[in-house]
Amino acid sequence: MGANEAKLYFSTELLNWYNTHKRDLPWRRSRNPYYIWISEVMLQQTRVETVIPYYHRFIEQFPTVEALADAPEEQVLKAWEGLGYYSRARNLQAAVREVKTSYGGQVPDSKEDISSLKGVGPYTAGAVLSIAYNKPEPAVDGNVMRVLSRYFLLRDDIAKPSTRIGMEKLAKELIPEGKAGDFNQALMELGATVCTPKSPHCLTCPVMELCAGRLEGAADELPVKTKAKPPRPERRAVAYIEGAGTESGRVLIRQRPKEGLLARMWELPHVQLPETLQASAGRAGADADAGADAAAMRFLREKLEAEYGLLVEPVEPMMDTEHTFSHIEWRMRVYRCRFAGFTEGAAAAGDRGGDAGQASGEQQEKTTFLWFGEEELRQYALPNVFVRILQQAPPADSPKS
């Protein structure tokens, strides 16, 4: 069996299989390059089932390049709330604005032009070019690398950039004449539904007869991929600050800095506890933690005042929760706090949000605080971990039992 024969068999059978087995996905009902692009960005590191509702809402809210380009960033971030990797949303809008101003609103159809857009890497460029324009460009993602690793018995570490380059070369050779869009999608579809990471469904695979990985009994060990480092744990004390008087029923939130983790998202104020306070905070309500809670509450109060001129009086622990990022694990304890104002020099939080100057760090950007209630729910984007806390926390004005 020659190598070329195995390749032709692979492409032919895969394409035939796709034509009868492809899922009916929203973005497959359109050839609009803008819609394809939106879907591809949302699908980066995110599952199809998760993306579908976001996709519908997003194209309804921003139906054209122009609509997204002209929208306030706050609104775009809100539409992305819960999807994660929020730089995708900011990069997408920046790129769409570039398309509006430099490309007359038309999504570029050349590799060079589309690759110059923010957030458009090798995969997304190939996906849009092939699916929307049927250009013979490879679109190599995790699915494709897994499928090719198994079928061609490639033991290269797919975590290495050099491996992806090789896969792209191979994938491009496999594209049947005039069928780039369908073939690339077929490759990913096979990886998503048949050639799965664990226990692949080889018996229903359209190319199992010549799959070198299966014939070698190595399908389960492929692809080779170096393990990621485990996330580093961080203990954090969160301030659940209830409003009083005209702000009754609301909770104080702040906006994160414009760069870095969860950039420009809103959240409950929180501080990382120093190592000396990290060890003991573990189980809410346990007597043994009373001292640790007292120390954590004191640290929380002092830190918020020093950093933001925010005066609070922590009252008691409310709940514990964890949130794991790719590289950090937040172990959080939420403390109910009484609001006691801002120090002189730090503007009070108002309906429109007030700037609170930071006592330390002359070059740091100012932090905006505001009272978050029912009316603000639709406007401000919060990471899921804080949405969960707010949902579980009892209403601020409800009597405690």
Add this chain to the structure above:
DNA sequence: AAGGCGGGGAA
């Protein structure tokens, strides 16, 4: 080349 950057579903 390595690390930052979310969140959730599947096994």
Add this chain to the structure above:
DNA sequence: TTCCCAGCCTT
């Protein structure tokens, strides 16, 4: 629990 998902960007 562990893995990894239709990846990209910065250093």
